[in-house]
Amino acid sequence: MNEVKLFKNEEFGQVRMVLVEDEPYFVGKDVAEALGYADPSSAVSKNVDAEDKTTLLLEQDGSNYKSKTTVISESGLYALIFGSKLESAKKFKHWVTSEILPSIRKHGIYATDNVIDNILNNPDFGIELLTKLKEERVARVEAEKKNAILTHVNKTYTMTEIAKELNLKSATELNKILADKHIQYKVNNTWVFYSDYSNLGYEEIKQEVLDNGHVIYHRKITQMGRAFILRLFEEAVA
Template structure:
């Protein structure tokens, strides 16, 4: 994939992709537009060796230089966005864009078959490349599966449902039994061990009457930790 390809989606618009099938590069301006991010501040947070300048033709036919970023930097940009479209955009990239990019341009033509039959080394090289690309895709999909939950927070009800428990009350009681948390003035408080592990995101709000209200959610790390703990 030497030339720039344009991937379009009715919900997000379009993303220009350059690079090669094993090292695709994504136009940062397109990504930032979809995720409502600032280009400069986002670029400054990315790994420099995964940032490239590539010449593109703008809507007026002029040649311009645009910033393109690697796949790993793309995930970093997605993680920075707290917009609701971030997760659907990531799903689209991983479910449609990347598989399309990585689809190898090999077809069972007579020419290819003849080369495989007449040159075993060609066949070995071809299959090795296919295996490497498939492995790279699997690893990328695993990374995305992990990143999906990194920046998200969950209610106790959501995690309880995922575990097959009846309610948030049942989950909270289980966490109490397992020594994860205790109750103070009708508020669940994590023990120091789990607070320092970053399992919970606790914010406080001062009500009009001066009372302090605590809002607690489970972080992505906490979600996985709780699932592992209860299922162990």
């Protein structure tokens, strides 16, 4: 659940903030109202790019009721400041840069007073700044994806784990689908891949001998096997 953090100011009222994947997102309506926009919803719609806003279910003040709320990224925040022609924008930016952003800063550029003054006074600088911020975010996401891939290289998975990734009800359902596609079959109550797939490094099968002499087999799916199964489902819905 996204925990809402509230920032209050006597002149500008309150601005709500939540963390989305460790990035600060602000309630667009709060920011637009603080900046003096006559129509906050329209201001967010016209000034903030689609990639810089999203909709979350947030709890309302003093209740457990949740409603859909548009939140904007840091670059979306700058876009509203940049788009405002009101004097209150210059006052608001000081509050944001001196109190709000320093308290939540983890990634991204640091918006000093000089930076936002330049945004307000130099449209080209503002566009360049927002572009750099977006490029930085894209690069960071790509780096995180690569790190995630590396963590999967030597990891093995149960069919239950893969079924959850595919939003299936259970491993039983996934196993049946793979069997129907003639990718695997059952041997001694253990699912194994057919010969076309068995030598591709998709699975690891370990044998265990019980005290009573019975032999049972444990199958785990490798990262390559997981990728193969996920790809099958992607191709099926493409």
